[in-house]
Amino acid sequence: MPESLLCGLIGTGIGKSLTPAMHEAEGAEHGLNYQYRIIDLNSRGLTALDLPRLVSSAADLGFRGLNITHPCKQRVIATLDALSEDAARLGAVNTVVFADGRAVGHNTDWSGFDRNFGRGLPDADLADVVQLGAGGAGAAVAYAIARRGAGKLTLVDADPLRAQQLRESLSVMFPDVEILSAGLDRLAAVLESATGLVHATPIGMVEHPGSAVPESLLHPRMWVAEVVYRPAETELLAAASRAGCRTLSGTGMAVFQAADAFEIFTGRTADADRMIAHMSSL
Ligand code: NAD
Known part of the structure; x- marks a missing residue:
């Protein structure tokens, strides 16, 4: 049996x-x-x-x-x-x-992201990571990125309080990582020098089509990791590929x-x- x-x-x-x-x-x-x-x-x-x-x-x-x-x-x-x-x-x-x-x-949200990240972007530069979205999934993936030893992690959310609260809790856990929060109005500025972008808002899902990141802000010096997984290729990932970024989908x-x-x-x-x-x- x-x-x-x-x-x-x-x-x-x-x-x-x-x-x-x-x-x-x-x-x-x-x-x-x-x-x-x-x-x-x-x-x-x-x-x-x-x-x-x-x-x-x-x-x-x-x-x-x-x-x-x-x-x-x-x-x-x-x-x-x-x-x-x-x-x-x-x-x-x-x-x-x-x-x-x-x-x-x-x-297993953080560990799932972490294993997928290690598999898909094993040598990703974590010197200056920007993460858009500081909700439930955002907390798990930011934890994974900080745990991997990011140099700097900037959290951006449409709700600045959420980004700030996540920054505060992660800063206590990871004192060696420079963790910052910024409003959406600073997205362009922080992305300019970013080595990587993690997207963790619901924008791009079948129910919330579009992209939370204007295509003009993407550049080939950054990798882009997506959390949305339905569809597997979001508008953000398609734009990131066009911009010459290495990408990681949310499916993994x-x-x-x-x-x-x-x-x-x-x-x-x-x-x-x-x-x-x-x-x-x-
Ligand atoms: P949530 O509602 O807890 O958090 C979403 C956050 O995004 C909120 O803080 C909100 O203020 C912010 N936000 C929304 N639109 C924004 C915009 N345009 N710019 C900046 N910030 C914005 O949601 P969640 O549970 O974190 O889920 C987010 C996404 O992650 C969903 O699409 C969900 O399906 C996906 N997800 C994927 C996995 C996976 O295994 N791949 C696991 C969990 C969640």
Whole structure:
């Protein structure tokens, strides 16, 4: 009998998520009877306030683990028994594993971005990185960039307070990295000398078409890493390629965060190349 495993994803607006397909296909490759359920709060008339009940029910019902997405990544922490070191530092959890009667939270958003970055832009110059977007995904990717030992990291957001707050929390964690925040009006100035640009706003998604960065600000001395993954080639990435920048799409981050969660749930090494090929075919 193959080992049976039940996992799920809790969040809102996740009806069309590709995560179940990625996990189940990889599980099948490992000979597992792996089922991955969508638990969409909206469609069940639930809210993030129902999380404590949902998390303890999942444990009681024999779930191996849960992925957690918007708007629950912070709120879920109060329902857990322990956190990985990185999840504790980030104050956000996207993966919960149930083992030995305990619920332990991890964060594979930062590690997914980090593994994808190391694979796609291994020798990227981190001397002067600009990041646009300081929300949930932005916090995880800025953490990864700082952890990689960036020289300077400038956080820019349409909401200056968000950029400022992220700067403050990262500065405490990474005292050796020069971390700055700037308003959108400074984007052109900070990009002039940038060696890299990370894009972490929702602009470019199918639901929010366009690009948050004017094409005229892109230059071949910078690499461009995207967080948006649907579509795989955003308007920003297309413009960056035209400008002669090395680029990294958001697809790899989405796959590697799933691969890392798969490994936490199953204890097995996921084949990330196989998962990327599968995700690209969906
Ligand atoms: P969020 O709402 O938490 O944060 C978005 C931030 O972008 C906000 O602070 C907002 O003020 C800022 N912003 C919006 N428009 C802007 C603009 N034009 N210029 C500057 N700042 C702007 O959202 P999030 O959860 O961080 O998600 C952001 C994107 O990341 C989404 O497209 C999401 O799908 C994607 N994402 C991808 C992965 C992946 O694995 N590739 C993982 C998580 C999120």
